[in-house]
Amino acid sequence: MPLEILRNDITKMKVDAIVNAANTALKMGGGVCGAIFQAAGSKELQKACDQIGGCKTGGAVITDGFNLKAKYIIHTAGPIWQGGGHQEEDFLKASYRNSLELAKEQQCESIAFPLISTGIYGYPREEALQIAISTISSFLLKNDMLVYLVVFDKESFVISDKLFSSVHQYIDEHYVEEVENLFSRNRSLQIVEPPLWESEVFKENILESQATLDDLLNQLDEPFSEHLLRLIDEKGMTDVETYKRANIDRRLFSKIRNGADYNPKKKTVLAFAVALSLNIDETNELLNTAGFTLSHSSKFDVIIEFFIKQGIYNIHEINEALFAFDQPLLGS
Template sequence: MPFSIVRDDISRVHADVLVNAANVRLAPGGGVCGALFSAAGFDEMRAACEAIGGCATGDAVATPAFNLPARWCVHAVGPIWRGGRAHEEELLHRCYRSAFARAVELGARSVAFPLISAGIYGFPVERALAIVREEVAAFLRHHDEVALTLVVFERAVVQMGNALVEQVQEYIDDEYVDSSSFMRRDMGELERELQWTEDASAPLSVEMAEPVAPPECLQEDDASIAAPRPFVASSIRMPGAAMPGAPSRAGATLDAEIAQLVATLDAPFSTTLLALIDARGMTDAEVYHRANISRQLFSKIRGNESYRPSKQTVVALAIALELDMSATQDLLARAGFTLSKSSKFDVIVRFFIERGIYDLFQLNEVLFAYDLPLVGSV
């Protein structure tokens, strides 16, 4: 199953397991911890945590979820940032591994978790996000049946944590400036062709001719005017069509041309994708893991030559295969899509491909920061 990012209050997210950013005493706290305790039922959750007694930094324990929209709550204790001198990164890695391991032990199929230690514990957001990417990728390689969701309260958290967001914004601005300049040039040429003047808004002055009476033979009350004949569609002959009763050679030629076009269609999306996978020397599992799509979806694509995926899925597969822009556009075209310069989603994808950045998690973080659909995640 894929990895996704959502903006929400984690205490309202539906999943088998909700992960709490806990402290070593498993005591009620603020932020994520306070929200989960409150939504679960404060007294019940506190009693369950007190019964466990505590949890070491980097470890995780489980309790019932009580009134939360989940089956279990896993309490994971992240490190307090101390300048990077106290093995904080190693402890945060271990914290996520412990939380995911508890979820697997419980038989969970979906896990929602916060950005642990990046709040009041002061862990640098950029590094915290990088650790999430690494641990999620490692976990899903062996547990692709589990869906993981990072829950953040504000998009700004991801914007702060991904250094590419600012570069992408500059790229978007440049592309839009180029596009708008092109449009202005086109409009300028059109104005010249139409010989518009600065006073184009002035009303036109038109001299109306004196009305001329129709000839006597065309007066309305002339009883000699024949009634109009009704329209008969069959009386219309299309250009190139044979005369009635004549052999339809033009029609036969048209049918032959259409048959020839159909017979020489490009290979469909599914066939092209599988050929690219073989050419890259990759396995199916490598591709769908890197594309952040489920094994079930990939099986549909493989098993149905006529399958038409979404644009986000095609982009995810192009990123997984590390295709250049030309090959990406070709793969998209076989599913009926393209990457343009008039869509923010398309421009962001182009930024990553043109720079050879084939990290789908980072791409999704940038898309999330712009409130755009994520790629893969299905």
């Protein structure tokens, strides 16, 4: 998927470029910066940074990745939090935007970001996350690149208390764990009957079933890809607008458009439902064309249902909540 949030060590990401939350002097620091220097080779990386000389707040510069799996390291100096009245938001947006533009200039196809300025620089994590998501998603509306937002641990990732509480309450009210099969738990209660295929009713009905099979096949509903493309036209949206809003890779959408028999994953179907702002009935209708349905025995499904019923169709906001509850993300 074009934008993915994941829990990992950014120094181990196999991408074209990773982003270092640097200081303006481009010196080895602590936190993410220190980890990147150590993994890349501190002497070689410091020498390359010294040759550049520095990086202004909100700016971005680039070096080789040295011992990292990434080809490049893009260094950006995020703002120090001073209460929010010193252009911190503008500088943080610039850090993401300039890093992405520099990666684009280097023809990078993939890039991994930490949450810039949220360490010793003290930027509030919730606000920093929203700035990161909005800036990256705006870039991806006009550009093709795989962007990873990497957090080292769960504590590094924070969504709003209000949203978390609302989703949590909805899960508590609607999530139902699957009930174990009583037959398997209480074998002493089972009633022994002849196999189905030996029953007279089965024998009588099988011929009738065979006679009507051709009729049933001729009445199959339109396949997923055909149904999706019709919805896109009905909503007056373009293909590009649709797959961008769905957090779907362009190449995958091309497969869907050109393959009438394409079988999507459930999260892909739901990503398109969100992109097209479908209501619950329309969402289930689209899911049915791919052989799925929303279920209250799935926390993933319940969370998606919550956002659709609330009329919230920002896929990245939904993915933030899914990530917070350890669920798969929408898109592909």
